[in-house]
Amino acid sequence: MPDPGPSQGSGHDRATRRLWPALALPGTLWLVALFVVPFYAVMAIAFSGRINIFNEPLPAWNPLDWESSTFTTVITDSFTPSGAYHEVWVRTAIYSFWALVICVAIGYPVAYYTARLAGKRRGLILALILAPWWINYITRMLAWVNLLQDDGYVNKALGLFGIPPHSWLSGSSFTVVWALAYGYVPYFIIPLFASLDRIDQRLLEASRDLGVGGVRTFLHITLPLSRMGLITALVITALPMAGDYYTNTIVSGSPNTNMVGNQIELFLLEGPQKNIGAGLVLLLSLVLMFFMFYYLVLTQRASREATR
Amino acid sequence: MSFDPNDPALRRRRPRPQLARRDVLRGGLWLAVGVGAAPLLAACGNDQTSETANSSAPYQLARPDKPVTLAIKDSNPPIANGLSPEEGGTFNILNYADYMAPGIMKDFGKEHNVSVQVTPYNNYDEMLAKIRQPGESFDLVFPGPSVLSKMVFADLLQPLNHSYVPHLKNVWPEYQNPWYDQGARYTAPYTIYGTGVMYRADRVKSVPEMGYDLIWDKQYAGKVYVLDDRQEAIAMSLLRNHISDDINTSNPDDVKRATDSLIELIGLVNVKTDINAYSEVPEGTATVHQCWSGDVIAGQYYLPKKETPEVLGYWRPDDTDYVVGSDNIAIPKSAKKPVLAHMLINDLLDNKIGLRNFGWNGYQPPLTKLSAKYLTDQGYIPQNLANSVVVRSDFDKGHTFYEVSPSTEALWQTNWARFKAGA
Numbered sequence: 001m002p003d004p005g006p007s008q009g010s011g012h013d014r015a016t017r018r019l020w021p022a023l024a025l026p027g028t029l030w031l032v033a034l035f036v037v038p039f040y041a042v043m044a045i046a047f048s049g050r051i052n053i054f055n056e057p058l059p060a061w062n063p064l065d066w067e068s069s070t071f072t073t074v075i076t077d078s079f080t081p082s083g084a085y086h087e088v089w090v091r092t093a094i095y096s097f098w099a100l101v102i103c104v105a106i107g108y109p110v111a112y113y114t115a116r117l118a119g120k121r122r123g124l125i126l127a128l129i130l131a132p133w134w135i136n137y138i139t140r141m142l143a144w145v146n147l148l149q150d151d152g153y154v155n156k157a158l159g160l161f162g163i164p165p166h167s168w169l170s171g172s173s174f175t176v177v178w179a180l181a182y183g184y185v186p187y188f189i190i191p192l193f194a195s196l197d198r199i200d201q202r203l204l205e206a207s208r209d210l211g212v213g214g215v216r217t218f219l220h221i222t223l224p225l226s227r228m229g230l231i232t233a234l235v236i237t238a239l240p241m242a243g244d245y246y247t248n249t250i251v252s253g254s255p256n257t258n259m260v261g262n263q264i265e266l267f268l269l270e271g272p273q274k275n276i277g278a279g280l281v282l283l284l285s286l287v288l289m290f291f292m293f294y295y296l297v298l299t300q301r302a303s304r305e306a307t308r
Numbered sequence: 309m310s311f312d313p314n315d316p317a318l319r320r321r322r323p324r325p326q327l328a329r330r331d332v333l334r335g336g337l338w339l340a341v342g343v344g345a346a347p348l349l350a351a352c353g354n355d356q357t358s359e360t361a362n363s364s365a366p367y368q369l370a371r372p373d374k375p376v377t378l379a380i381k382d383s384n385p386p387i388a389n390g391l392s393p394e395e396g397g398t399f400n401i402l403n404y405a406d407y408m409a410p411g412i413m414k415d416f417g418k419e420h421n422v423s424v425q426v427t428p429y430n431n432y433d434e435m436l437a438k439i440r441q442p443g444e445s446f447d448l449v450f451p452g453p454s455v456l457s458k459m460v461f462a463d464l465l466q467p468l469n470h471s472y473v474p475h476l477k478n479v480w481p482e483y484q485n486p487w488y489d490q491g492a493r494y495t496a497p498y499t500i501y502g503t504g505v506m507y508r509a510d511r512v513k514s515v516p517e518m519g520y521d522l523i524w525d526k527q528y529a530g531k532v533y534v535l536d537d538r539q540e541a542i543a544m545s546l547l548r549n550h551i552s553d554d555i556n557t558s559n560p561d562d563v564k565r566a567t568d569s570l571i572e573l574i575g576l577v578n579v580k581t582d583i584n585a586y587s588e589v590p591e592g593t594a595t596v597h598q599c600w601s602g603d604v605i606a607g608q609y610y611l612p613k614k615e616t617p618e619v620l621g622y623w624r625p626d627d628t629d630y631v632v633g634s635d636n637i638a639i640p641k642s643a644k645k646p647v648l649a650h651m652l653i654n655d656l657l658d659n660k661i662g663l664r665n666f667g668w669n670g671y672q673p674p675l676t677k678l679s680a681k682y683l684t685d686q687g688y689i690p691q692n693l694a695n696s697v698v699v700r701s702d703f704d705k706g707h708t709f710y711e712v713s714p715s716t717e718a719l720w721q722t723n724w725a726r727f728k729a730g731a
Binding site for chain 1: 529
């Protein structure tokens, strides 16, 4: 048996040093296979104007072959007020904004209650929040179509209070915003709950001991400490919302409520202009990445402050 | 609402290239996984097929006044005469979802000891992608005139051997020798249809002579639908507004004006788009719905209890203004059971089996025997909807969508996108 000298310790270190990157390998491969490569493919299609006779885009894999004319048109049509896609971008932003406001208004109290006040019922409430995930998103939306029909239960229920029936499904932005909020609010509550749950109870007790009232404790302790959780929840909810196109299709179906996802779908599903669809995907990704980047900056700053 | 896929009463529309619930599911997954994956996969196949840089196609585009005889190459001959049918294994059909009566497929499978499987697609781009997958084999496919030439050009189909399809004589003479496939070398006809307006007769007091005006009528606001199909919707506007008689026009001005008139509908009636006229008019969600004639025939099975087909109405344009179309059956080159495929085509052209299939999917096969009178007498169509049966003169004088150049397709799509953006 060789002498277990000091080399053993450093050998162990070396092994560990190799182990950690190795553990990251599956994740890295996953990211490359399902994000980097597809994203590059989107770019290769967005920057290529060529198709074959089957309407399939011929990607320009070599960046030297890239033509930017389609993408430039997509950008112009998106961001100039008279552009063809301008409306859908504005609508996407407005719908996402209001749906997020509703998510905060509904989700924050629920998360707060569950984390702080639910006591024994906490498990039950969490289970109820997660329950919709047992049912497919589309199925839940289709269920709303039945409820919101002219002679559906929603109008019947309103009738009990003497409110005249409303055509909820006749292409109304109001319905779409509420449907988005309804669909995504569980995604909002869970991360927020996790962050509220982690707040040290003793800080709140200290605040009380120092004679600060409930409202001020919330504003000065709970809210700042849950800020990162709130932002995470907003990001997680906003990302899929901005690319959504099936919610409005199901509960409205009117061109009046179409979002950027609908335009993407229109170009990608069939026809000779998949490069326009790819261009819109790219643009949407860039817009979302901008917010994502801002989020990352915030998290970095927060963790630096925490360790200071 | 109960849902039994085997329910013969559950008749389906002709699926078309737009958002069906199935698309939504698939598409949702698509966006979620990373939007790039699908076009990437579609594009990965190494392409020997020439690119069309928006120029003319490498084959002749078929037109009724310029009929096309599709070439039969030595390298791709029809099967020999008198072969015995294959047995065992699966018989693979590439088709729109719910476009063939399950009972017919089941009986066919039982008779020939094969299990019949359907691989569904939602539009021709998807069908082409599937049929071109290396190593894939399908025994039957349903290409319309607008994709036929390119499929033959790319050797995706095999010629028919007419000795296996004696029932071809049951179809209208023009479909024994159609303009898009002279001599019916590669195809047999499957269904024919027209485009009109389905409405609730109990709510629509009077139907104007130009029935499309119902769609531009404010009093039905919130309950007005156009087909979620760029060709059908824009063509309707071209004809209704007398912009052009050419529903395949490549004139940017005409397409733009037609689209602008559609865009007016957003403010005027808050128009909605889908392809579910067959259920929405009977259920009352829609009062006025641009539709295919097959939707009207299927519609009677979607009426709420206690309502009779009299509440439904169908307006169709004069035959000179009627937009009509047809779908075909063909055998892919990759077929592993080509003899059985010929036999199933022959079955579908049988008057009895054709009628059974019609009874299930609502779309009419061009069988000479199945006239409007015959179908109403047999109780397949209520008297008040008999005008939904398309007749031969419709095809003589009406309009049909052809295969157009990619640049024309792009022109229409870009305008359609303008409408869909609700601008």
